[in-house]
Amino acid sequence: MKKAWGGRFKEKTASVVESFTESISFDYRLWPYDIQGSIAHARMLARQGIITKQEARQIIDGLKDIAKDIEAGRFKWKKEHEDVHMNIEAELIKRIGPVGGKLHTARSRNDQVALDLRLYLREEIKEILKFIKKLQRIFLRLADRYHNTAMPGYTHLQRAQPVTIGQHMLAYVEMLNRDAERLEDCLKRTDSLPLGACALAGTTLPIDRAYVAELLKFRRISTNSMDAVSDRDFVVEFISSASILMMHLSRLAEELILWSSEEFGFIELPDSFCTGSSIMPQKKNPDVAELIRGKTGRVYGNLIALLTLMKALPLSYNRDMQEDKPPLFDTVDTVKACLEVLTEMMPKVKFNKTHTEAASTGGYSLATDLAEYLVKKGVPFRQAHEITGRIVRYAIEQHKQLNELTLEELKTFSDKIGTDIKGLFELRPALSKRVSLGSTSPEEVKRQIALWRERLK
Numbered sequence: 001m002k003k004a005w006g007g008r009f010k011e012k013t014a015s016v017v018e019s020f021t022e023s024i025s026f027d028y029r030l031w032p033y034d035i036q037g038s039i040a041h042a043r044m045l046a047r048q049g050i051i052t053k054q055e056a057r058q059i060i061d062g063l064k065d066i067a068k069d070i071e072a073g074r075f076k077w078k079k080e081h082e083d084v085h086m087n088i089e090a091e092l093i094k095r096i097g098p099v100g101g102k103l104h105t106a107r108s109r110n111d112q113v114a115l116d117l118r119l120y121l122r123e124e125i126k127e128i129l130k131f132i133k134k135l136q137r138i139f140l141r142l143a144d145r146y147h148n149t150a151m152p153g154y155t156h157l158q159r160a161q162p163v164t165i166g167q168h169m170l171a172y173v174e175m176l177n178r179d180a181e182r183l184e185d186c187l188k189r190t191d192s193l194p195l196g197a198c199a200l201a202g203t204t205l206p207i208d209r210a211y212v213a214e215l216l217k218f219r220r221i222s223t224n225s226m227d228a229v230s231d232r233d234f235v236v237e238f239i240s241s242a243s244i245l246m247m248h249l250s251r252l253a254e255e256l257i258l259w260s261s262e263e264f265g266f267i268e269l270p271d272s273f274c275t276g277s278s279i280m281p282q283k284k285n286p287d288v289a290e291l292i293r294g295k296t297g298r299v300y301g302n303l304i305a306l307l308t309l310m311k312a313l314p315l316s317y318n319r320d321m322q323e324d325k326p327p328l329f330d331t332v333d334t335v336k337a338c339l340e341v342l343t344e345m346m347p348k349v350k351f352n353k354t355h356t357e358a359a360s361t362g363g364y365s366l367a368t369d370l371a372e373y374l375v376k377k378g379v380p381f382r383q384a385h386e387i388t389g390r391i392v393r394y395a396i397e398q399h400k401q402l403n404e405l406t407l408e409e410l411k412t413f414s415d416k417i418g419t420d421i422k423g424l425f426e427l428r429p430a431l432s433k434r435v436s437l438g439s440t441s442p443e444e445v446k447r448q449i450a451l452w453r454e455r456l457k
């Protein structure tokens with residue numbers, strides 16, 4: 001088969017090289033963007049008088065026909081044509097004759113592939129943002145349902161202080177919001193038109209880049225043609241934002257795995273989202289969460305692949321950059337799959353209130369409340385901490401919880417302790433008393449939920 005660039009070559013490409021250099025096996029999925037970009041380019045060429053209106057019409061009709069065939073699964077991608085760009089162009093020329101060869105005027109595959117990638121990623125980021133919002137709303141509903149339910153809050157995975165499940169759910173709303181902000185920021189730099197950079201140095205032909213930007217709804221136009229064809233920052237930024245997002249999803253997954261274990265017993269995962277064991281009949285495994293945790297590693301790998309790919313490339317385009325696509329596509333697919341499965345599973349997660357509340361009071365987790373009680377009586381915090389520590393040690397030795405100590409016992413540690421200590425170690429008042437902004441009290445959680453509802457409208 002004759003190559004589009006065959007003119008300079010005496011020998012035909014070795015078949016091993018064709019297989020080695022092709023990218024059609026993975027970049028075919030850019031076809032809708034390739035065609036969209038080509039149609040805009042053809043319209044601009046005609047408007048500038050570089051090709052005639054009639055030639056543009058033929059090219060555009062031909063491209064639309066090809067799109068129909070690809071859509072219907074009738075199109076045969078050929079690795080002899082290397083990549084998606086040349087497969088479509090070769091087919092166009094086959095269908096409409098030599099006039100099809102005018103499409104590539106004032107364009108190179110270098111700016112074309114950069115354009116396709118940007119159009120593709122712009123769509124996908126918007127899709128991912130929608131998923132994130134949906135998941136945030138699910139966490140908001142969970143926060144609302146459990147705004148007044150206590151669970152142990154942990155530091156070092158040791159019981160620290162009781163918290164409301166509502167607040168724990170809101171923590172994920174916050175994390176996801178930062179993910180959305182990062183992606184929106186990355187979207188700004190993705191949304192820039194590289195077409196017109198041509199191979200690297202621009203063109204002698206009188207093109208109108210602003211018109212192409214308008215047709216393709218780009219907010220910006222690249223202002224340095226060398227940078228335009230060699231820049232993959234937007235891909236790196238996207239995968240790094242996706243890595244942080246996956247880190248969050250993996251932390252959630254880890255919590256779901258822990259909480260659903262018999263040891264914790266805090267949640268029941270829906271049967272329809274768990275799998276069994278082929279040997280142990282009693283098993284119900286949290287595979288969805290485990291796979292989300294596992295797939296996080298893949299996305300991190302993709303980030304390192306991209307950074308390493310780009311790190312020593314001289315300007316401008318280098319063929320190495322063809323390797324940007326598999327990690328990018330894999331990241332998009334993985335992130336979307338994880339978000340989708342979570343949006344289905346999370347609404348069905350049931351907290352076991354009896355368990356979480358019973359666990360909330362154990363472990364001397366209201367000791368800080370005792371220290372703060374003393375602070376309110378004028379004891380310097382460091383001293384209050386020391387006194388409380390001694391009380392806790394005493395309680396442990398007596399095999400008692402803090403609320404099981406008598407007033408007489410407590411008084412031996414500080415004469416500031418009086419009858420008003422009664423009720424200090426009760427869970428619900430203890431939660432409600434945490435009134436500082438962003439704290440765990442059901443009232444503050446309710447207030448935060450209302451704020452988020454407004455923000456996520």
Ligand code: ARG
Nearest residue numbers: 023083109110113319321322
């Ligand atoms: N398939 C190539 C890629 O993905 C398209 C650009 C090729 N450009 C070139 N000069 N060979 O990067």
